[in-house]
Amino acid sequence: MNMILIAVVSLGAIGLVSAIVLYVASKKFAVYEDPRIAQVAEVLPQANCGGCGFPGCSGFAAACVKAGSLEGKLCPVGGQPTMEKVAAILGLKAEASEPKVAVVRCNGTCDNRPRLTQYDGVRSCVVANATGGGETGCFFGCLGYGDCANACQFGAIRINPQTGLPEVDETKCTACGACAKTCPRNIIEIRPRGKNNRRVYVQCVNKDKGALARKVCDAACIGCGKCVKTCPFEAITLENNLAYIDPAKCKACRKCEMECLQGAIVAVNFPPRKQRETVSAEIEQPEVKP
Amino acid sequence: MKTFRIGGVHPAANKLSAGKAIEPLALPRQAVFPLSQHIGAPATPLVKKGDTVKVGTRIAEAGGFVSAPIFSSVSGKVNKIDSVIDASGYRKPAIYIDVEGDEWEPDIDRSTTLLKTCDLSPEEIVSRIKEAGIVGMGGACFPTHVKLSPPAGCKATCVIINGVECEPYLTADHRLMLEKPDEILVGICILMKAAKVNRAYIAIENNKPDAIRLLSEKAKAYAGIEVIPLQVKYPQGGEKQLIDAVIRRQVPAPPALPIHVGAIVQNVGTVFAIYEAVQKHKPLFERIVTVTGKSLKTPSNFLTRLGTPMSQLIEAAGGMPEDTGKVIGGGPMMGKALMSTDIPICKGSSGVLLMNEHEARRATPQPCIRCAKCVSVCPMGLEPYLLATCSAHGDWDRVEHEQIMSCIECGSCQFTCPSHRPILDNIRLGKGKVGAIIRARNTKK
Numbered sequence: 001m002n003m004i005l006i007a008v009v010s011l012g013a014i015g016l017v018s019a020i021v022l023y024v025a026s027k028k029f030a031v032y033e034d035p036r037i038a039q040v041a042e043v044l045p046q047a048n049c050g051g052c053g054f055p056g057c058s059g060f061a062a063a064c065v066k067a068g069s070l071e072g073k074l075c076p077v078g079g080q081p082t083m084e085k086v087a088a089i090l091g092l093k094a095e096a097s098e099p100k101v102a103v104v105r106c107n108g109t110c111d112n113r114p115r116l117t118q119y120d121g122v123r124s125c126v127v128a129n130a131t132g133g134g135e136t137g138c139f140f141g142c143l144g145y146g147d148c149a150n151a152c153q154f155g156a157i158r159i160n161p162q163t164g165l166p167e168v169d170e171t172k173c174t175a176c177g178a179c180a181k182t183c184p185r186n187i188i189e190i191r192p193r194g195k196n197n198r199r200v201y202v203q204c205v206n207k208d209k210g211a212l213a214r215k216v217c218d219a220a221c222i223g224c225g226k227c228v229k230t231c232p233f234e235a236i237t238l239e240n241n242l243a244y245i246d247p248a249k250c251k252a253c254r255k256c257e258m259e260c261l262q263g264a265i266v267a268v269n270f271p272p273r274k275q276r277e278t279v280s281a282e283i284e285q286p287e288v289k290p
Numbered sequence: 291m292k293t294f295r296i297g298g299v300h301p302a303a304n305k306l307s308a309g310k311a312i313e314p315l316a317l318p319r320q321a322v323f324p325l326s327q328h329i330g331a332p333a334t335p336l337v338k339k340g341d342t343v344k345v346g347t348r349i350a351e352a353g354g355f356v357s358a359p360i361f362s363s364v365s366g367k368v369n370k371i372d373s374v375i376d377a378s379g380y381r382k383p384a385i386y387i388d389v390e391g392d393e394w395e396p397d398i399d400r401s402t403t404l405l406k407t408c409d410l411s412p413e414e415i416v417s418r419i420k421e422a423g424i425v426g427m428g429g430a431c432f433p434t435h436v437k438l439s440p441p442a443g444c445k446a447t448c449v450i451i452n453g454v455e456c457e458p459y460l461t462a463d464h465r466l467m468l469e470k471p472d473e474i475l476v477g478i479c480i481l482m483k484a485a486k487v488n489r490a491y492i493a494i495e496n497n498k499p500d501a502i503r504l505l506s507e508k509a510k511a512y513a514g515i516e517v518i519p520l521q522v523k524y525p526q527g528g529e530k531q532l533i534d535a536v537i538r539r540q541v542p543a544p545p546a547l548p549i550h551v552g553a554i555v556q557n558v559g560t561v562f563a564i565y566e567a568v569q570k571h572k573p574l575f576e577r578i579v580t581v582t583g584k585s586l587k588t589p590s591n592f593l594t595r596l597g598t599p600m601s602q603l604i605e606a607a608g609g610m611p612e613d614t615g616k617v618i619g620g621g622p623m624m625g626k627a628l629m630s631t632d633i634p635i636c637k638g639s640s641g642v643l644l645m646n647e648h649e650a651r652r653a654t655p656q657p658c659i660r661c662a663k664c665v666s667v668c669p670m671g672l673e674p675y676l677l678a679t680c681s682a683h684g685d686w687d688r689v690e691h692e693q694i695m696s697c698i699e700c701g702s703c704q705f706t707c708p709s710h711r712p713i714l715d716n717i718r719l720g721k722g723k724v725g726a727i728i729r730a731r732n733t734k735k
Binding site for chain 1: 375378379380381626627629630651652682712715716718719722
């Protein structure tokens, strides 16, 4: 009986002392964490893709709370609705943002860009890019070993075996930019989706002189400058034999697309052109590509 | 017999062209000179379209201290300054010269008489080497005058002449030692004077007994020069391995240089070029290139003017065999598969190797079985499997910590790997990335 009593008392005393120590420690060394960080993190998509530029969703949440304003902060995965929710929690105003998407700026399909050599090393774009110029004569275009597809966490990008080029699934793409960061040749660009998902862009990154670019790829931008002259909005610039359409200025009028002899400018998600225009395009075509 | 202490492999020698004397190759119709034929800043062109040049005319100026000028190897007119695909697999700026006749600069001494005496001071010798555009001709193309200008506080105690030629197939240095021994020995004397040392070792692997015999015989007439026969082991021709083999000193990890252990290593080809530049006023515009391959009709050694397209060498050696799988610039261990045969011969092109389809085929990689063979053969004492895996995963901090920059890219790890893993492919990627990170860090400081 006595033994049981001693055990209960001594254990109780140890428990009491420990409880006091723990209580004091938890008060004394308490780290204050803004409860809003947890609240913000909760509304974020928890993809931890790093597309916002911060290490994971909790990092982004902490940054939002700490900064005190949402200027320049965007969760590309959640987009505007998520940012509205974050703004509501923090009592701030969400910046208007344009939804974006990854675009592949290379149309060097197997038909357009013949393979001159064969690469049998590691099937990885970064390794192949460091080893040499790739299998085709174009040293700027897509290598096609799918580093971008491997980098995508959302399954939005895959290599089409027919063309050997990556294809972006617009419905799945969150514009986190992981693919663009991985690509050793900077082919993938994160561009605004555009009104009704319609956008016009130059599908080429070749900076070689025109004759050389045309020799290695049928769909290369040759830097002729026709599009620059045609554009009524001064949205197109020509640098290093390569045209670039500024998405901020482009009004998607598609005049440049019509002008481009090489077919390097593409317009996506537009309805088919009216009859009259398609006929004229067809008439023009034989002159362009004999 | 001496050899280096860590690692090493024994690939089949395949020295098919060892018995073939050096033949001068016919002039090309057009010569192409890439502006970066050396480690360091690319050269800047001195000529423009339409200029007339002679053999030995300086056509491009060094772009910095670690750089080298480029000389025309032909006489004719400058066709254009454009770009050419070089051995790196990318387009690089280059000077194109259309060949007309063969007119040499008048101050080049074309006689074959041996000029033994050299009255120049060490500084004058180094400046003449610099002005002749001489770079390391073993393949690394490091400007020779930089090696001969040691950083403050370092002093050379000896020069080591690299006649090892440990790469399988290649025989250019071997033939040079057999055919120009006197010139090489005079070149070594000049080099010793320039480096202010009185000891020189000529290191030759003992699979070249004729060269060892000949040079040992001739070296008796010169004070301080000794021929060191070495056991056959790859990569003995690596600078650091050679220093270990010959004088038993180990070069610390980068940024330490061989000069920090008191050694200057020069290839026999470089020494011959030094002789010609100093004694005959002949800048570096030709070199000996081995064209070889098992299916090739006549594997040969050609005295080739720089800028000659590789296709011409292959043609001269009997034409491209039908079963060619790969054309390699350099030897089979360290060489690089080339994108086309129009690539011009550069200062560092020691060979053109045509591999047949069977040899060229890379086996399918299997999972690593943790046998650690790569670790035991690595001549730098690294852990190749680890470097390769971390590079593939982009862990640049880790690979830098594991001394990836010490890797000499000899390929012993990949050669020995029973699972045929692409170890060196990944290490090269990591080395490139870490090198860029280190350079960025240094410029920031």
